[in-house]
Amino acid sequence: MMGGAGPLLQRLDELVRPSVTLAVDGQVVTALEGDTVLTAVLLHGAALRQSEFGDGPRAGFCLMGACQDCWVWTEQGTRLRACSTPVTAGLRIVTREVPWPRLG
């Protein structure tokens, strides 16, 4: 399938690992232990965030912590560099909005 919704990445191997549940834009997503946040999100969709300057969605680029393209927000208003953060149970990622500033 080209275009449209659906995952960006494709899993090829290492399928036998314990699963981890997180939420992406409110939707429950199942990942595997050892996945990065980037992998977990892009196995279910095609964006990590929106460019701040209106040029569209972004989904990471270098995967080695250099390009800083993959910083995502959590619902709690914290920041994660998706390519270098292992996924943990209960994470709640938002790719469409920016929960800042959080008040109180």
Place this chain on the structure above:
Amino acid sequence: MAAVNQSDVLILGGGMMGAATAFFLRQRGVSVTLLERGLCGQQASGVNFGNVRRQGRFLPQLPLANRSRLLWSRLPELLGEDVEFLPTGHLRVAYRPEHLAMMEEYRDGSRNYGLELEIIGGNAARDRYPWLSQEVLGGSFSVEDGHANPRLVAPAFARAAKRDGARIVENCDVVAIECEATGFRLESAGGEVWRAPVLQVSAGAWGGRIAASFGEAVPIIARGPQMGVTEPVPYALHPVLGVTTKTVGEVVYLRQVTRGNIVFGGTGHGPADLDTRRAKVMPEITLQQFSQLRRMVPAIGALRIIRTWSGVEGYLRDDRPVMGPSGKVSGLFYAFGFCGHGFQLGPGVGEVMAELIATGSTTTPLAPFHIGRFA
């Protein structure tokens, strides 16, 4: 060749003060040549915080600041380009009652100079700006102050001056300055010579060395502002923010640009070197700024900084610039050493110096800034 390099006025230093003076001299039809060692606006003019702030200034400086503020609104028309000036208002907060009292006192004094400030309590301030912390006890709001992009302003003045007929010479390292019967003779490292009956020294932190060569030594030291900027986030912190306090470690100032980054500085200065033309960002100061940023706007604690920088600024012992005619040499003028608060003044300094040079006097009082105060 000598005839080509003759003008009415020579300006030494292409920071904001020099470039703005060149521009306003051209507005008056005076021929002017500006000599800049590097590129225009690379040092203090380009690296500063970008505050277009009047409140909190030394009160007798307000006439100059007010004149400058009028020009800020006209810059797009005068320069033909946008320098990202936004009259967002400027809020200074206080964390302690005695500092709130200082604000009230300042408000009473500034009123006589035509600057109206609004003192608001902590809760009222949070109603207006819900991202302010609970620790904020109150604030002083200056509605017509704001901020601009310091990287753009001095080069824009230089370009506009050039467009209007000024000669702007960059990468020109002046190695000799002499007084002749007809005025001043400047020679560059490349051996080129410039002459004019009038010379303005607007060489920032380096101005002290030049003044001293004319027998007018001033107590000036070079220091570097400690600047940083966060990643971009939705535009929410509209006014420029600062703190009124007597403790330097509590001083932090910040502004959010409409693109979303939050620019900040404060809590101290770093060393600067006149010979290498470099200033250091002290990591300890950056880390100290973090706690003061979070103290004022806790939501900034969720962000990352992406860059820090500094540059060479000149500070006089009494925290006031040197501005006006020389006390010793006829035809010599000074506008340097703006002590880290020259950005807002820049356009006004240019207009006032041009007025002073072209007409022999100015309607804006400059006495507190005369170099003779150190004689």
Place this chain on the structure above:
Amino acid sequence: MAAPRVIVVGAGPAGTRAAEVLVAAGLRPVVIDEAADNGGQIYRRQPAGFRRRAEELYGTEAGRARAVHGAFSALRGRIEHWPQSLAWQLRDGTLQVERGGRAHRLDFDRIILATGATDRLLPIPGWTVPGTFSLGAAQIALKAQACAIGRRVIFLGSGPLLYLVAAQYVKAGAQVAAVLDTAPAAARRAALPLMAVRPSLLIKGAALLWRLKRAGVPVHHGVAPLRIEGDSRVSGLVFRDAAGREQRLEGDAVGMGWHLRAESQLADLAGCTFAFDEVSRQWLPRIDADGRSSVDGVYLAGDGVRLAGADAAELGGKLAARAVLQDLGLPPPAGIDAEQLRRSLARMERFRQGLAVAFPWPGDIIAKLSDDTLVCRCEAITAGTLRRSATALEAPEMNRAKAFTRVGMGRCQGRFCGIAGAEILAAARGEPMQAAGRIRSAAPVKPLAVAIEVETP
């Protein structure tokens, strides 16, 4: 007298070998790395719980990878290993480090920077569309996550990694739409005399090509990429082939890269002198034959300074550590023949020169990019804006252009637009690329949390 404090930044091949030599001399170096585990990017380890063998991960380099991993494991307990730690500022004998959300200040007597490299990129229209990754990223996805970057992947760029990653994808069972090399086929023949100094690598390269051919992957030489298509995700790539015909490839992912770009920010912050390297067309810190920089106490090794690959990185790490010991007045380490290491490095340097001839950096393509091409990914700055700063605003070099336009001013600090930006700026001014200079580094080397905890004295 207390033992001298030596820091090694980077736990890849160069850092590992450097630490090994220091430990053998009786020192206990601090080894700092951003990753959770050692290996660097090239020998990056897969997460715990993954089961693939080294041969599946590293192919022909499995032996090398095992050796470097083994060497590092043997150091445990004899080094101070700081994983997941960011060295964010370096100056005047002090390194600032963020570890576990806390700020640490590490004073040192000597420091070896083995900071490695990233892909070198050039921008093309559409390169920010999701599904476009660097070649290194495509490889990491496979190596560290057992994922492909898409279902039908187009590989674009030039250099050995282009063929290596494409072949690894084929081997792993992914569909590769095509390999698009910007280098003309003739360039490789011209480079043969230089590259013949490492015949084993030539053979490995031929084997990669054979694997791609056998899998039916089209390989195009001498292409000019025109644009990546797709709005919210990649749908294809349009290029001009060597015969000048415009072609469109269907695909949902692009992996792109042109050799390497040195990670030299810490060396820059330390004040090291840089020089323009004609071979790699980028500015590199200057070192002597053993890795001494222009700054006393600062040594450099690996792809962060030489760009000669992982094998050379191991040798450079050893030489730099040897230089540290020598400069500290300590006895030379046993079993290290410096002369031989230098000779080997010189041979690898010739090979590197050959690679640059075989797979040249396509500066001409960059100079011709359309004005609306987004050059700076972080700040969304276009080629046109950059060109205007060079002409109307008279910016003579990249730092001035950065001040005017914000190019290279974002989160990545110009890592992915700086080199291409210099090409665009220089071309707009009719000057050679090196005249556009390089973007000065600034602390923090990578984004630093405002919430970082600071020890109060």
